[in-house]
Amino acid sequence: GAVVSQHPSRVICKSGTSVKIECRSLDFQATTMFWYRQFPKQSLMLMATSNEGSKATYEQGVEKDKFLINHASLTLSTLTVTSAHPEDSSFYICSAPHWENSYNEQFFGPGTRLTVL
Amino acid sequence: AQSVAQPEDQVNVAEGNPLTVKCTYSVSGNPYLFWYVQYPNRGLQFLLKYITGDNLVKGSYGFEAEFNKSQTSFHLKKPSALVSDSALYFCAVRALSGNTPLVFGKGTRLSVIA
Numbered sequence: 001g002a003v004v005s006q007h008p009s010r011v012i013c014k015s016g017t018s019v020k021i022e023c024r025s026l027d028f029q030a031t032t033m034f035w036y037r038q039f040p041k042q043s044l045m046l047m048a049t050s051n052e053g054s055k056a057t058y059e060q061g062v063e064k065d066k067f068l069i070n071h072a073s074l075t076l077s078t079l080t081v082t083s084a085h086p087e088d089s090s091f092y093i094c095s096a097p098h099w100e101n102s103y104n105e106q107f108f109g110p111g112t113r114l115t116v117l
Numbered sequence: 118a119q120s121v122a123q124p125e126d127q128v129n130v131a132e133g134n135p136l137t138v139k140c141t142y143s144v145s146g147n148p149y150l151f152w153y154v155q156y157p158n159r160g161l162q163f164l165l166k167y168i169t170g171d172n173l174v175k176g177s178y179g180f181e182a183e184f185n186k187s188q189t190s191f192h193l194k195k196p197s198a199l200v201s202d203s204a205l206y207f208c209a210v211r212a213l214s215g216n217t218p219l220v221f222g223k224g225t226r227l228s229v230i231a
Binding site for chain 2: 042044045046049095097104106108109110
């Protein structure tokens with residue numbers, strides 16, 4: 001199957017700083033990527049849909065000015081958490097759809113654990 | 118709109134016994150159903166999926182799931198549980214057509230006791 005990578009896998013930062021998380025499709029092109037957030041012992045919640053060459057679509061309740069998404073190429077989407085605060089500490093996971101065996105499947109990255117001190 | 122319900126927060130089972138983790142779904146059109154497992158501080162691991170065809174789907178690590186259209190369910194099963202199966206299990210759904218994201222259930226924590 002297709003491979004999606006994320007970098008970094010783990011990041012610790014001070015409150016008020018910005019953190020960039022990269023999501024890459026390694027062996028396929030992705031015009032769309034999805035960003036999810038998972039708080040401890042909770043489910044994955046969709047944050048936004050990243051669209052190559054256009055603005056991201058954010059889910060209700062997600063601040064677009066705080067979670068900046070840039071999908072600058074067909075293999076890379078970035079999520080920047082601006083002015084991070086401890087409540088932003090979470091596990092961030094991206095996914096990208098890709099056609100496999102005639103079906104449009106989603107492939108997930110390994111996730112990025114963000115800890116804001 | 119799509120939704121997934123996992124009615125149990127926690128399932129406890131003795132090692133060697135069969136296990137079932139429940140999932141029901143709601144989706145417009147034909148469903149595309151998944152089960153994922155997540156170990157502590159790790160990403161999602163794909164277990165199995167249902168697209169079409171046989172209602173009984175076999176997946177990784179001896180897991181299987183049965184698609185029941187009339188009951189809109191997709192319960193995860195394993196004939197004989199292992200302690201190493203202890204983890205967090207997520208059911209997810211999306212519509213078969215289009216480029217929509219997966220919608221996840223809240224997760225069920227499986228604890229297999231030796």
